Amino acid sequence: MSRAIEASARSYASLDPSARAPAPDLARGVMLLAIAFAHAPLFVTKVGLGPAVLNEIAEFFHVLFVSNHARPMFAFLFGYALVQLLNRQTGRGADWVTARKLLRRRGWWLAAIGFAHMVLLVPIDILAVYGVAGVLVAGMLRAKDSTLLWVAGLSLVPATLMVGAAMWFPMSRDVSTYAAGSVAAGTRGPVELLLDRLQAWPFGLVAGVIMVVPGVLFGIWAARRQILEEPARHRTFLIRTAVIMTTLSVAGSLPVALIQADMWADPSAGALWAAAIAQPLTGYFGGIAMAGIVALLTPWATRRNNRLTTALQAMGQRSMSLYLLQSVVFIALFYPYGLGLEDDLGLAVATGVAIATWLLSLVIADLMRRAGYRGPAEILLRRLTYR
16 A cells, blocks of 8 residues: 555656646636635725725626635635546555545645644635545545535535625625625734634634535536546537536626625615625636636647746646745735735735736746746645655
């Protein structure tokens, strides 16, 4: 058993990145932009600061295409990667029990890295959430398709209700959902911030796992069919899925966007609840559709083989390291013991910061690719997983 794992580790460490299917990596690169969009506004204290028109445009964009879409896309791609990892292990001689143990060990170490990320940097860690989710769903990797889809569908109920309630509460009090989810430091010092993070982390971890499990399971189902690896073979399915799910996602998010922008004044209690539930529910479809759209564009992008495509693929191969980089940048820019810009920027400028951070990550990813360097977080997780 140990020999199979050691051989797998050596083989994986020497794997040529060019041999990887490009679509999942390209999707992860796009996913990092969505995560930056979702997180950057949470660091500012006054989302309405600055040009009102730009802030309104940014808010509409966030509600329709970012809020609750970044998380499902990440979850879908994480589930997809679990199947790829399992196939890689079994293809190199590991049996099911050995592969499952390795995947669970990887999940626990990912959770440990996420905990360290929370302690050292920010309270909005998602690595621990996916690590624990990976441990919990590892046994589902050999479940029947029907079982997988039934569990995914049933798990949508608590996930949607949880996010919907979290949105409904501030909206019912005419408070911005950005203010409700703010992680700005305010007047708190580093020690007080750390204590707050430690108190909130267990609850956020449990809630986060509940929210991502549906997307992870849908990703497992898709990976069994190699939908992202073979977009040409699944082109018709991908087109239909992207069109239908994107339409549903935008339509489901529109009521919340209108309410947040004060274009739908005084909605009834029932309408407010319906809007708060529809937004996260259809957001799952939107996140999956985003991955499908990237897969559809992959054949065209890889034929062109330009520097942007190469850099984006390199970013996807180092997504964990570059996700952690986002936290470093946001802390340095927004927190008082950095530049302290949390009181000086509004939603539109925070969105610009997200774009600039992603572009910086793109450059760094390409430099690491040129140097043949995997990424520090990826190297650490691999070494811990394979011992």
